[in-house]
Amino acid sequence: MTILWDSDPAAAQNYKFALGDRIEVVEVAQMVTRAMITNPQELLVIVGPDVDLHAASSLAEQVRSERPEVSVILLRRRLDVSVLAAALRAGFREVVASDDLTSLSSACKRSLDISHQLADIAGLAPTLEGKVIIVFNAKGGCGKTTIATNLSAYVASTGAKALLVDLDLAFGDVAISLQLRPVASVGDLVAMTGHIDAQGLASVVTKHDSGLDTVCAPSQPGEADRITGATVGEMLRVARRLYDYVIIDTPPAFSEHVLAALDMCDVAVLLATLDIPAVKNLRLTLDTLDLLGHPRDAQVVILNRSDAKVGLHTEDVVAAIKQPIAAMIPSSSHVPASVNRGVPIILDEPKHPVSVALRAFADKYIINAPASSLSASPRPDGPLAQTRRSVQQPSAPRHLFRRGVR
Ligand SMILES: Nc1ncnc2c1ncn2[C@@H]1O[C@H](COP(=O)(O)OP(=O)(O)OP(=O)(O)O)[C@@H](O)[C@H]1O
Numbered sequence: 424m425t426i427l428w429d430s431d432p433a434a435a436q437n438y439k440f441a442l443g444d445r446i447e448v449v450e451v452a453q454m455v456t457r458a459m460i461t462n463p464q465e466l467l468v469i470v471g472p473d474v475d476l477h478a479a480s481s482l483a484e485q486v487r488s489e490r491p492e493v494s495v496i497l498l499r500r501r502l503d504v505s506v507l508a509a510a511l512r513a514g515f516r517e518v519v520a521s522d523d524l525t526s527l528s529s530a531c532k533r534s535l536d537i538s539h540q541l542a543d544i545a546g547l548a549p550t551l552e553g554k555v556i557i558v559f560n561a562k563g564g565c566g567k568t569t570i571a572t573n574l575s576a577y578v579a580s581t582g583a584k585a586l587l588v589d590l591d592l593a594f595g596d597v598a599i600s601l602q603l604r605p606v607a608s609v610g611d612l613v614a615m616t617g618h619i620d621a622q623g624l625a626s627v628v629t630k631h632d633s634g635l636d637t638v639c640a641p642s643q644p645g646e647a648d649r650i651t652g653a654t655v656g657e658m659l660r661v662a663r664r665l666y667d668y669v670i671i672d673t674p675p676a677f678s679e680h681v682l683a684a685l686d687m688c689d690v691a692v693l694l695a696t697l698d699i700p701a702v703k704n705l706r707l708t709l710d711t712l713d714l715l716g717h718p719r720d721a722q723v724v725i726l727n728r729s730d731a732k733v734g735l736h737t738e739d740v741v742a743a744i745k746q747p748i749a750a751m752i753p754s755s756s757h758v759p760a761s762v763n764r765g766v767p768i769i770l771d772e773p774k775h776p777v778s779v780a781l782r783a784f785a786d787k788y789i790i791n792a793p794a795s796s797l798s799a800s801p802r803p804d805g806p807l808a809q810t811r812r813s814v815q816q817p818s819a820p821r822h823l824f825r826r827g828v829r
Pocket residue numbers: 562563564565566567568569570591596673674675727728752753754755756758759760762777
């Protein structure tokens with residue numbers, strides 16, 4: 424599908440002869456960027472004759488530096504020296520008179536040939552992907568949902584496009600914690616498996632007042648059984664092309680859905696609390712992640728309820744898990760109170776110590792985090808996927824412009 428930036432929504436008709444039937448008309452520059460993220464395979468952008476030359480040049484410059492394999496062709500009603508000079512400076516691949524459809528057709532063909540060569544030679548697989556962050560511990564009740572909802576709400580409040588996915592498919596609490604009334608859930612994606620696209624994902628998104636998008640768990644626990652790791656993996660691959668941040672809440676188990684998410688996450692936020700079972704489970708979780716080949720530099724540990732006076736200390740946890748603690752979140756009755764109000768404490772009480780600690784964590788380890796070994800390269804069939812296949816045999820349970828910060 425060719426992306427056509429034109430102020431006339433019916434412009435596709437004018438250029439059908441040269442561009443074919445599959446044209447996506449967008450009216451503003453931001454939508455061009457978004458369309459390129461949604462269709463990362465698309466290598467051709469046409470800028471209509473009425474788009475301001477300065478704005479068009481800014482886009483061409485941005486594409487040249489960030490997606491050099493994409494061709495941008497400029498259409499003008501009149502071609503004069505000043506237009507050609509500006510186009511040359513900005514990096515348009517061709518400039519064509521808007522009424523010369525034969526020339527436009529040839530220009531598209533030439534440009535696409537170059538684009539394909541550039542993409543092949545440079546191995547420029549599109550990597551227009553947001554960060555995927557999973558919040559996990561194999562023990563229940565240690566604060567996964569609390570921390571996932573607060574981190575997501577905070578990231579969304581910074582103006583980023585954030586999606587919170589509830590992979591606790593049987594007993595998910597995201598909807599109730601944010602007082603959402605979802606009309607669709609992950610379960611509705613099962614029928615779309617194999618062809619989930621941006622529209623399909625949007626059809627199961629429930630919006631929160633904060634600007635956060637969510638994909639909630641099914642309302643009936645039984646539905647979880649129908650949802651495979653493949654559906655979850657496909658949903659997350661689509662989601663990370665559409666969102667700056669995809670944050671995942673999890674069940675207290677290494678379900679196939681969790682494994683699918685771990686396979687593509689950039690940051691695994693692992694929770695601990697000051698009780699022996701939670702620490703033991705975190706130790707086992709870290710060992711399992713090692714076994715699965717999950718890189719250590721993609722893992723960060725949060726100690727939740729870090730000030731609980733229960734005889735176990737932070738040093739004991741560090742000694743047991745042999746990992747540093749990235750953040751300590753104090754215990755406070757304001758946390759369950761905020762859940763009962765359906766507003767994340769990080770938005771409701773930004774100065775509360777819990778909010779301050781969570782914000783500092785998000786700033787350092789999510790928003791400004793350097794790329795980890797996981798995020799350094801896309802892993803369609805990553806080490807987890809491969810290892811999972813071997814460890815599960817034979818009794819497997821059923822189961823324009825960013826990477827890093829835009
Ligand atoms: N820092 C905190 N201070 C006080 N209460 C907290 C804190 N963090 C979480 N809680 C409370 O602990 C309870 C469990 O938290 P939460 O639901 O987030 O855990 P979970 O790991 O998602 O549990 P599950 O595994 O059952 O999904 C909730 O009532 C929550 O409000």
